[in-house]
Amino acid sequence: MILGTGSAWDTACVQLADAAQHLGLDDGMHDLLRTPRRSITVSVPLLRDDGQLLVLSGYRVQHNLARGPAKGGLRYHPACDLDEVKALAMWMTWKCALMGIPYGGAKGGIAVEPGLLSRQERERMTRRYAAELVPLIGPDKDIPAPDVGTDEQTMAWIMDTYSTHTGHTAPGVVTGKPLSIGGSAGRAGATSRGVQLAAFAALRELGRDPRETTVAVQGFGKVGALAAQYLHDAGCRLVAVSDVKGGIHNRAGLNPSALIRHLARGADTVVGYPGTDTITNTELLELNVDMLVPAALEGVINIGNADRVRAPLIVEGANGPVTAEADHVLTGKGTVIVPDILANGGGVAVSYFEWVQDIQAYFWTEDQVNDRLRALMQRSYQEVSALARERRVSLRTAAHIIGVARVAEAHRTRGLYP
Numbered sequence: 001m002i003l004g005t006g007s008a009w010d011t012a013c014v015q016l017a018d019a020a021q022h023l024g025l026d027d028g029m030h031d032l033l034r035t036p037r038r039s040i041t042v043s044v045p046l047l048r049d050d051g052q053l054l055v056l057s058g059y060r061v062q063h064n065l066a067r068g069p070a071k072g073g074l075r076y077h078p079a080c081d082l083d084e085v086k087a088l089a090m091w092m093t094w095k096c097a098l099m100g101i102p103y104g105g106a107k108g109g110i111a112v113e114p115g116l117l118s119r120q121e122r123e124r125m126t127r128r129y130a131a132e133l134v135p136l137i138g139p140d141k142d143i144p145a146p147d148v149g150t151d152e153q154t155m156a157w158i159m160d161t162y163s164t165h166t167g168h169t170a171p172g173v174v175t176g177k178p179l180s181i182g183g184s185a186g187r188a189g190a191t192s193r194g195v196q197l198a199a200f201a202a203l204r205e206l207g208r209d210p211r212e213t214t215v216a217v218q219g220f221g222k223v224g225a226l227a228a229q230y231l232h233d234a235g236c237r238l239v240a241v242s243d244v245k246g247g248i249h250n251r252a253g254l255n256p257s258a259l260i261r262h263l264a265r266g267a268d269t270v271v272g273y274p275g276t277d278t279i280t281n282t283e284l285l286e287l288n289v290d291m292l293v294p295a296a297l298e299g300v301i302n303i304g305n306a307d308r309v310r311a312p313l314i315v316e317g318a319n320g321p322v323t324a325e326a327d328h329v330l331t332g333k334g335t336v337i338v339p340d341i342l343a344n345g346g347g348v349a350v351s352y353f354e355w356v357q358d359i360q361a362y363f364w365t366e367d368q369v370n371d372r373l374r375a376l377m378q379r380s381y382q383e384v385s386a387l388a389r390e391r392r393v394s395l396r397t398a399a400h401i402i403g404v405a406r407v408a409e410a411h412r413t414r415g416l417y418p
């Protein structure tokens with residue numbers, strides 16, 4: 001195992017190097033797979049409501065296009081930079097390949113705190129960013145989706161901006177759209193449903209009863225809140241959740257639907273919810289629980305806290321929540337980690353279903369979407385688990401071996417131009 005500095009890009013490169021070594025890839029192929037195909041930085045000038053001009057930086061990285069159009073989310077976060085977007089785009093490449101979806105990997109972002117902008121400012125910023133990307137995105141080229149700090153409405157603005165520029169309505173340019181403009185039934189909960197399915201597959205393998213499983217979820221956002229809800233509905237005891245402002249804990253159990261309603265009524269954090277103790281995000285990660293679901297940002301479990309993480313099972317709702325060094329420490333002490341590219345692959349799976357429905361202009365029921373999602377998650381989990389057993393490697397290494405091998409195979413088959 002080669003250890004790195006702990007950044008998301010570094011972690012992604014260590015994971016690729018590990019898979020490349022297992023696969024016996026030559027240096028040239030390894031370089032080809034590491035290097036992003038296209039990395040774009042765009043200036044996003046935003047006229048604030050008060051007349052002030054703010055110039056933001058936007059990014060889009062198309063990491064690999066060997067297996068199909070680029071696919072990946074769009075993040076609005078102050079810490080977003082090109083290296084982070086490159087790492088997230090690389091993970092999308094392996095995730096799509098692992099899930100058996102005919103896409104390459106991409107990611108985008110704007111370095112901004114969206115909570116500080118008005119709705120009108122967010123709309124202007126999104127439309128300007130989308131306009132800069134018009135030549136590069138499209139249903140056959142690159143298909144953005146929601147990620148941290150973006151949502152269905154963001155996708156609607158991108159779809160409208162792109163459609164206006166090209167002169168025709170193009171629902172397939174983004175996924176995670178509202179249903180009224182070509183979104184898919186089941187997309188909003190898809191990532192979280194996938195997390196629950198992956199978690200249950202892992203519990204089954206470990207011989208654990210979900211009804212005797214306590215869970216802590218870091219990040220009560222789009223992925224974390226519904227993952228908490230589905231795990232709770234399926235019988236687990238949710239004992240702690242958190243958001244950027246802090247966490248709450250109740251050993252007797254939390255009710256995620258009540259918490260979701262609490263936030264929908266206007267509360268801006270889970271902290272202070274009646275009947276709970278306040279804890280920090282650091283404390284949440286170190287709780288004595290059976291399952292930990294990090295569903296916020298990358299690098300939260302790192303060399304500084306890995307030895308204090310007690311959960312024997314980690315299911316990665318977030319992308320890259322465990323750094324390469326922390327992974328080494330955790331696997332060394334026997335922690336089972338269901339890796340991001342498998343655990344949260346339900347999101348891109350249903351994004352793919354949405355795109356297929358948009359292209360065919362023929363829409364499925366929520367049951368059809370959920371059945372297909374379940375089949376895809378089960379197939380992917382079984383492939384990863386079987387390879388992990390066969391090669392005596394971690395689920396993460398097995399998942400990367402499968403994803404990387406499929407992309408390398410696509411490169412070999414297509415050959416190199418010119």
Ligand SMILES: NC(=O)c1ccc[n+]([C@@H]2O[C@H](COP(=O)([O-])OP(=O)(O)OC[C@H]3O[C@@H](n4cnc5c(N)ncnc54)[C@H](O)[C@@H]3O)[C@@H](O)[C@H]2O)c1
Nearest residue numbers: 147148149191219220221222223243244296318319344347
């Ligand atoms: N949205 C999707 O469909 C999707 C799919 C696959 C993976 N992911 C990944 O899941 C993670 C969460 O994405 P999301 O779409 O739910 O984002 P989101 O913006 O809806 O929610 C993020 C949550 O994390 C919290 N948070 C932010 N910074 C934090 C910090 N420093 N400590 C603790 N909590 C913090 C926020 O308060 C919020 O509750 C990201 O890693 C994302 O890349 C998302």
